[in-house]
Amino acid sequence: MRLRQKLRGGTFSAMILTGGAAGVAQLFVLATTPIATRLFDGEAFGTLGLFMAFSNILTIGVHFGLIDTILAAKDDDEAETLLLAVFLSIAVMSVPVGATMFALIALDLFGAGALPIWTAPATALQAACVAAVMAQQMAAIRRRTYRTLAGSHLALGLSRGGGQIGFGFLGLGSIGLVMSELGSRLVTALVLWHLSPPLPKLDRKALRRAASTALGWRRFMVFRTPATLLGVLKVSFPPLLIGAFFMVDQVGYFTLTTAVLFAPIGLLQKAIGDVFTGNYSAARRSDPREATRILWRTAAGLGGLGFLMAAALYWSGPELFSVVFGAPWRSSGEIASILAPAFWAMVLAAPLSPVLNVLRRPDLLMWFNAAAVVVFIFLYWATGFWRLDFKATVGGISTIILVSNLGLFGLVTLADRFIHERMD
Known part of the structure; x- marks a missing residue:
């Protein structure tokens, strides 16, 4: 009974910690939005909306569902190997994702022609950062390191809202809004990297093991x-x-x-x-x-x-x-x-x-x-x-x-x- 109560208490505390951090982050972004709308025009927000829509879709091409295997892994060792496999997939697939976005813009498919050409490499980097954040958050959930998870929520919200205000005062327009979104993902990935245990040593044996483990989840x-x-x-x-x-x-x-x-x-x-x-x-x-x-x-x-x-x-x-x-x-x-x-x-x-x-x-x-x-x-x-x-x-x-x-x-x-x- 005491153990059950302890587990329930720990679960409740974790929910308060992670949910509270996510709430604070979202409220901060909401609070800064009225300032951002006075610093950016509709065209800048439109560029941001299209950029985020395409990057969210293309992020799947960076990891192909491999992120979800981290929680489903049979043990912690396999989960850490799959986390390494996700990072390897990100490194390999980011360039094709950027090339795909370049083609969508050049051919003006699905409204992509409205985006400036510089958003193609930005989309590749955004997809890589989003996948890295998602993978490390999944690993944090599996490890039950909820402070790490809460820290990532705060990093994302605070850097996104702060970035929009900062770039807005610099008068950077569409570039500023896109860079604030991209920067917030990069900051969050780095915060998670700092708070998480180090990845397995990267050598040939680790690479082969990561590749074979990922293939086992095909x-x-x-x-x-x-x-x-x-x-x-x-x-x-x-x-x-x-x-x-x-x-x-x-x-x-x-x-x-x-x-x-x-x-x-x-x-x-x-x-x-x-x-x-x-x-x-x-x-x-x-x-x-x-x-x-x-x-x-x-x-x-x-x-x-x-x-x-x-x-x-x-x-x-x-x-x-x-x-x-x-x-x-x-x-x-x-x-x-x-x-x-x-x-x-x-x-x-x-x-x-x-x-x-x-x-x-x-x-x-x-x-x-x-x-x-x-x-x-x-x-x-x-x-x-x-x-x-x-x-x-x-x-x-x-x-x-x-x-x-x-x-x-x-x-x-x-x-x-x-x-x-x-x-x-």
């Missing part, structure tokens, strides 16, 4: 990579769609809106979602009916809270954004009003989605994301074929997000109801 990577890609595409497709058919400053208005809306959703996932997942998982092992009650109580609270926030955005979005971020950003508030129903659905569904992992059916989420991406592709075609205007396209994006997240909530509740076996 089946896992073959299935995991498409699932990861679909999840990233679902999030990254909207700015690419807007960039392909509209002006870069309109991408910027959309980028600011989604950054502001996703911040509270991220906080809710940390403050409510993590606690809900732990309580639901524990109840599912002993009393599935109690787990169902926890699910619906949490859903009711999230639905009510989301409705209040969405109503404020719907009725007062343009005015709120004009006051907080400056009059030029009223267009972002208009976008927020259009996205308000989608925002409510995301607040409801996102913190509850780990139920599918608890029930050992993450494949359902993969197929669901695949369906959402297919619908986004249809919207891409429809925007060009019917020449939809900007607001109609944003309305289409909002409808897809709304329906997909309501569908996700329905999928979660159905899985809870019809997967009856208790979890061991």
Whole structure:
């Protein structure tokens, strides 16, 4: 009993430490954003939005799902070897990723032609840094070194917000925003490197072992990579769609809106979602009916809270954004009003989605994301074929997000109801 209480106390402390650090970091970025919007224009934010969308997608080409094997490794030695394999993959694949981005810009595919050519090498470095951060965070979770994990959250948020303000005062425009994002990832990678144990000695034996261990996980990577890609595409497709058919400053208005809306959703996932997942998982092992009650109580609270926030955005979005971020950003508030129903659905569904992992059916989420991406592709075609205007396209994006997240909530509740076996 004492051991169980100690473990619960340690878990709670870890959640407070990591969740608190992530919350502080996100709040700092939110607090500095009204300053950044007065230092950068819509075109600069549009360049940042496209840069981040492409780099998030291409990051998968740097590690091919190998990062996720670190948590799944059978022992700590294998996990450390896989961490080394990730870094080797980063070193090898960063150049092809940069070349791919250069080709996308040169051929003007998916709106990439709006990006300056210097973003091609920046994308390669960004993808490498993001993959390095993700791998070291996975290793920290496996080692249960939660102070290291908390330090990475703080490093990312503080360096990102501080970098935007610093580069903004220097008047560097699009270059400043991109460099602040890239710099924050680089700083976070270096902080994790400093706080983490050293990697195995790099010699021929270590290289051969890393390569053979990674090949042993190739089946896992073959299935995991498409699932990861679909999840990233679902999030990254909207700015690419807007960039392909509209002006870069309109991408910027959309980028600011989604950054502001996703911040509270991220906080809710940390403050409510993590606690809900732990309580639901524990109840599912002993009393599935109690787990169902926890699910619906949490859903009711999230639905009510989301409705209040969405109503404020719907009725007062343009005015709120004009006051907080400056009059030029009223267009972002208009976008927020259009996205308000989608925002409510995301607040409801996102913190509850780990139920599918608890029930050992993450494949359902993969197929669901695949369906959402297919619908986004249809919207891409429809925007060009019917020449939809900007607001109609944003309305289409909002409808897809709304329906997909309501569908996700329905999928979660159905899985809870019809997967009856208790979890061991």
